[in-house]
Amino acid sequence: MCAMIPDLEGYFRGLVPQVDDLLVELEQEASREAIPIVGPVVGELLFILARVTNAARILELGTATGYSGIFFGRAGAENNGRVVSLELEEAMAARARGNLARAGLAEVVEVRVGEALKLMAEMNETFDLIFLDIDKESYLPALSHCRRLLKAGGLLVADNTGFTGAADFNREILSHPAWRAVHLLSFLPRHSPEHDGLTLAVKVAMSGKLW
């Protein structure tokens, strides 16, 4: 008979993708300073999603120190593309630029400073993939901007959808005809927090959902 592996969380904690010294340093720094970052499991997931979708134009909302931006930058570089990352705090953006330069990604990832909703409202570029990782109350208001800026068939990934602030976003994206979405309740070692929701959605064509 098939049995489950005992202590699944401990087991999967031992199966976390390895990251390089720079990312380990950023994880340690984030832990010391209580900076919420995606960690190696979601980081690797973001890299894989960006690679398999061949995303050349990536928009990240919420840069922090550039940890997730490094995963996107590496995927973007392999796709001959670029990443735009939006960050509210000038000091955080400066740290991120330094870390991205250390990763050799200064030319691939552009960090823009400002309130994400305001910056998005002024943008007219089209993106293949958008990653949502700002204050959770802004997720719902950001959704219409994501819809405008994402190509049809583009991928939207939202982190931290287990937070109460994301609840209205979670309902809206599941029921809105412009999106086909799935919410994943996940165990994510070294993610902040380790138990959280992760949401993946594709922007469907104007004709609506295909079922």
Ligand SMILES: C[S@@+](CC[C@H](N)C(=O)[O-])C[C@H]1O[C@@H](n2cnc3c(N)ncnc32)[C@H](O)[C@@H]1O
């Ligand atoms: C969860 S952290 C991002 C972590 C990063 N994605 C990573 O995993 O390495 C959120 C960041 O978004 C910034 N932020 C929060 N609300 C924002 C907003 N409305 N507009 C722009 N940046 C925002 C915060 O200053 C913080 O640095």
